Amino acid sequence: MSIIFNHVYHSYDADTQLKTDALSDISFKIEDGEFVGLIGHTGSGKSTLVQHMNGLMKPTEGEVYFDGKDISDKDYPIKELRSNVGLVFQYPEHQLFEATVFEDVCFGPLNQGLEKKEAELRAFTALRQVGLEETTYYQSPFDLSGGQKRRAAIAGVLAMRPKVLVLDEPTAGLDPKGRDEILSLVKKLHDEEKITIVLVSHSMDDVANYVDRILVMNKSRLVYDGTPKEVFKHAEELEQMGLAIPQVTYAMHALKKAGFDVPTDVTTIDEAVDRIIKCIS
Amino acid sequence: MSLIKTDNLTFEYIRRDDEGNVEGITRAVDDVNLDIERGQFIAILGHNGSGKSTLAKHLNAILYPTEGTVWIDGMKTSDEANTWNIRQTAGMVFQNPDNQIIGQVVEEDVGFGPENLGVPTKEILERVEESLKTVGMWEYRKHSPNKLSGGQKQRVSIAGVIAMHPKCIVMDEPTAMLDPSGRYEVIRAARALNDVEKMTIILITHYMEEVIYADKVFVMDSGRVVMHGSPRDIFSQVDALRELRLDVPQVTLLAHELKKKGLDIPDGILTIDELVNALKRSR
Numbered sequence: 079m080s081i082i083f084n085h086v087y088h089s090y091d092a093d094t095q096l097k098t099d100a101l102s103d104i105s106f107k108i109e110d111g112e113f114v115g116l117i118g119h120t121g122s123g124k125s126t127l128v129q130h131m132n133g134l135m136k137p138t139e140g141e142v143y144f145d146g147k148d149i150s151d152k153d154y155p156i157k158e159l160r161s162n163v164g165l166v167f168q169y170p171e172h173q174l175f176e177a178t179v180f181e182d183v184c185f186g187p188l189n190q191g192l193e194k195k196e197a198e199l200r201a202f203t204a205l206r207q208v209g210l211e212e213t214t215y216y217q218s219p220f221d222l223s224g225g226q227k228r229r230a231a232i233a234g235v236l237a238m239r240p241k242v243l244v245l246d247e248p249t250a251g252l253d254p255k256g257r258d259e260i261l262s263l264v265k266k267l268h269d270e271e272k273i274t275i276v277l278v279s280h281s282m283d284d285v286a287n288y289v290d291r292i293l294v295m296n297k298s299r300l301v302y303d304g305t306p307k308e309v310f311k312h313a314e315e316l317e318q319m320g321l322a323i324p325q326v327t328y329a330m331h332a333l334k335k336a337g338f339d340v341p342t343d344v345t346t347i348d349e350a351v352d353r354i355i356k357c358i359s
Numbered sequence: 360m361s362l363i364k365t366d367n368l369t370f371e372y373i374r375r376d377d378e379g380n381v382e383g384i385t386r387a388v389d390d391v392n393l394d395i396e397r398g399q400f401i402a403i404l405g406h407n408g409s410g411k412s413t414l415a416k417h418l419n420a421i422l423y424p425t426e427g428t429v430w431i432d433g434m435k436t437s438d439e440a441n442t443w444n445i446r447q448t449a450g451m452v453f454q455n456p457d458n459q460i461i462g463q464v465v466e467e468d469v470g471f472g473p474e475n476l477g478v479p480t481k482e483i484l485e486r487v488e489e490s491l492k493t494v495g496m497w498e499y500r501k502h503s504p505n506k507l508s509g510g511q512k513q514r515v516s517i518a519g520v521i522a523m524h525p526k527c528i529v530m531d532e533p534t535a536m537l538d539p540s541g542r543y544e545v546i547r548a549a550r551a552l553n554d555v556e557k558m559t560i561i562l563i564t565h566y567m568e569e570v571i572y573a574d575k576v577f578v579m580d581s582g583r584v585v586m587h588g589s590p591r592d593i594f595s596q597v598d599a600l601r602e603l604r605l606d607v608p609q610v611t612l613l614a615h616e617l618k619k620k621g622l623d624i625p626d627g628i629l630t631i632d633e634l635v636n637a638l639k640r641s642r
Contacts (some may be wrong), residue, residue, distance in 0.1 A: 114474035119538045120509045161374065194549075224407040251454065251535045253565050255604030280538045283609055320540035325568065325609035325631070332631045336639060347609065351616045358642055 079109040079145055079241045081131060081272065086140035088126055100126040102298045104140070108276070110241075113268050115285040115306075116278045118295030119320030124278050127295065128244045131276070143318075149270045159264075161190055164240030168247050170231030174219035174247035179210070182219055186238040197237070204237040205230075207271065208263060225256040229263070236267070243267060244276040249284065261288055286310065286324040286345035294321070306345045326350045360433060362527055362559050363395040363418060363449070367427035370413055370582075387413040389582035390427070397526065398557045400550070402570035402590075405579030406604035411563045414579070415531050418561065419449040432526060447476065450520035454532040456512035465507075465515055466491065466500040472523040483522075490518040493556065494548045510541025521552070521586050524572040527559035528552070534566060542566065567594070571629040578603060595627035610634055 088101040100123050108114055119123045129135040130142050133149050141148050144159055167173065172272035176182035183204055187197035198353045205215060208229040214222060218231055228248065235243065245264065249257040265288055267273045279285050285292060285306065292309040296319040302309045310316070310323040313331070323345075330344045333354070340357050344350045370388040373381055395401055405411045417429050420436040424478045428546040432448045434441040453459055460466025466487050473483045475547065491497040494514040504512055515531055530549065534542040544570050545566055554560040562570065570576055576593045578586035580603050586593055592606045593600070597615045607615070614628035623641040628634050 119540060136503075148383050251407075251532065251565075253409075253568070253604050254606035255601075256407055257565075282539065286610050319542075320538055322539040326613055329613060329631045329634055332635050333638065336635045338638065338642075347613055347616060349615055351620060354613075354617060354638070355622070358638070 080143075081108040081163075081242065082141075082143040082146075083107075083130070084141045084143065086130065086137045086142060088130065088135060089138045092138055098235050099298045101102070101130070101137075105298050106293065106300060106303055108242075108274065111268075111274055113265075113275045113288065113290045114277070115289035115292045116276055117282070117292060117321060122295040122319075123298040124295050125246060128165065128246060128276065128278060130243055131242065132165050133159045134165070134172065154249075157190075161238045162240055163242045163244060164235035164238055166232055166235050166243065166245045166248060168250060170235075171219070171224070171227035174227060174231055174234075176242070177218060178216045179219050179222070179233075180205070180215045182230060182335040184196070186234050190238060197259045200237045200239065201233070207236055207267065208233045225252055225259060228252070228256075228260060232260075232263070240273065242274040242276065244278070246278045247280060248277070249279070249281065253268060257284065282310070282322050283324045283326075286327075297344055307343045310345050311343055361430075362395045362397045362432055363393060363561075364430045364431075365391055365393045365417070365424075365427065367392060367488040367585065368414070368417060368424050368429055369426040370417065370422060371425045387582050388417070388424075391584055392580075393577070393584075395527075395559065395561070397559055398553070399559055399574045400553045400572065401559075401561045402573035402576045403563045403579060404565075404567070404570065404576060404593075404605055409579040409603075410582035411579050412531055413565055413582075415451070415529050415561065418527075418529050419451055420445045423449075436569055447523055447524055449527045449529055450523055450525035452513070452516050452520055452528060452530040452533050454535045455638060456509060456516050456536070459516040459519070460504045460512060463503060464500075465496065465502050468515060468524050469518045472519050486524070487518075490521040491515075493521055493552065494518045495544075508541060509537045510544040511518055513537065513541065513545050517545070517548055517552075521558075523560075529561040529563075531563045532565065533562075534564065534569065537584065542569070567606050567608045567611075571608060578605070590629055594629060 079091055083104050083106050086104040087100055089097050089099050091097050093316050116124055136150050149159055174182050180201055183201040184197045187200045210229050219227060248260050264275055268275045292306055313323045326347055330340055330342045333340050333343050338357055340353050346352055368388055370389040371384050371386045374383050374385055376382050403411050420442045423437045429436040431445045434445055436445055460468050461507050469487045469490055470483050473486050491500055494517050496514050504515060534545050549560050553560045564622050571590045573590055576590050579583050594611045597607050611628055614624050618624045624637045
């Protein structure tokens with residue numbers, strides 16, 4: 079599995095005076111098994127970008143290749159792509175609609191055309207993967223807590239057995255523990271189920287803690303593509319884009335300025351603790 | 360006299376199944392006693408479902424107590440005759456800016472509140488100008504709200520509330536849907552309102568670093584206030600907060616971890632400057 083964007087443009091109102099580019103000249107490749115973070119201010123093109131990954135939108139110029147095949151080809155099996163790349167939208171719990179959690183999770187695989195039995199089997203597996211208690215399976219989704227609802231919604235996408243899972247701000251509106259739980263779940267899906275993850279986030283701390291690689295969008299362009307360490311070196315530029323760097327990275331900058339001999343490319347608490355202890359003792 | 364006072368505030372609601380049979384009773388707010396002075400910056404923390412929003416809705420008479428009493432500027436919220444005055448005294452800002460903006464043009468949206476209160480046109484214009492300037496959105500007065508960023512929209516929502524000249528603003532997770540600069544803009548606007556205009560602010564949030572400048576922090580769990588104190592008091596209790604599904608700012612956590620490793624650092628470090636100074640002393 080791989081996703082390749084080759085000079086992708088997406089323009090709205092292309093033939094009119096109001097032409098606006100939501101994506102301009104985007105090129106990158108995501109390999110099987112990666113854990114990628116996607117950051118950018120509101121309106122930078124993140125959502126447009128991820129909708130190109132599963133064919134909900136198509137480039138107005140350039141190509142998107144999934145597994146080597148151009149998704150804009152006339153005979154491309156787009157339905158298959160939608161199963162391969164699962165998209166979890168913002169506030170996915172707003173899309174729960176069946177009478178029970180279990181029926182809701184079955185909806186995706188049934189819609190894929192699977193037999194009822196197979197769909198149910200997948201639903202069970204998915205619900206177990208997201209760690210929902212069995213007592214919730216036959217409850218109405220609306221009786222669940224915020225964090226549980228979100229798990230149920232993620233299970234609905236997992237039941238389609240995607241190879242890539244794209245999550246658009248999966249932690250928005252959750253309390254700190256809820257945020258940790260959802261992100262640990264995503265990490266588990268990556269580590270144990272070998273699902274490729276694309277995580278769209280507004281939290282620099284979360285991105286620094288979980289992902290291996292960060293893509294940064296600004297004004298419809300891809301401006302950085304690198305490890306958290308590489309990307310968060312650009313503190314000033316990121317701030318100008320309406321973003322930030324993790325608070326612990328700011329702390330390391332301040333310590334360095336105050337005369338402590340510490341590196342400034344630290345992005346996690348554990349590493350910061352090590353470095354500061356080393357420097358002081 | 361305090362601006363907001365609650366006396367044994369309790370709120371219960373009845374849960375029903377699909378057939379309408381009573382399944383049980385949930386106590387969303389349980390015996391809460393608050394006493395908030397004019398001009399304070401108050402933060403309320405608590406996990407999802409802890410009762411924060413239900414409490415907030417009592418502060419401008421969207422909900423009434425099942426037991427106990429709420430007074431806003433001396434007015435009892437349970438007395439229906441007070442409802443309009445209370446809503447004018449305590450304005451609310453909600454999580455999603457898109458649900459709060461109705462005007463086609465920014466200034467029109469901000470003018471809606473005072474117009475609805477029957478304020479004369481000339482004064483509406485003055486209030487719109489003053490409110491938009493307070494939140495730093497005056498230059499966008501002729502813009503369409505749907506072309507603004509999340510942080511800008513949320514500041515327009517705040518301006519819409521300020522234009523009604525409330526004595527207090529209750530903000531229920533105003534930054535939950537915003538990017539980092541949007542969060543910063545909104546929190547800066549809230550602090551400026553408090554500092555400069557002496558507006559009383561009640562901020563409900565899940566972002567710990569937003570509350571470090573509050574005068575007082577209340578932490579809720581199962582409808583009760585389980586901790587209260589200055590941000591430093593509260594964030595000194597890292598483990599207790601974690602048990603309540605909460606957290607501390609990253610720099611506080613860093614200081615806490617360094618202390619556990621044996622460095623001589625005080626509890627409840629809130630800012631990077633404090634951390635730097637503490638480390639300088641321990642070197």
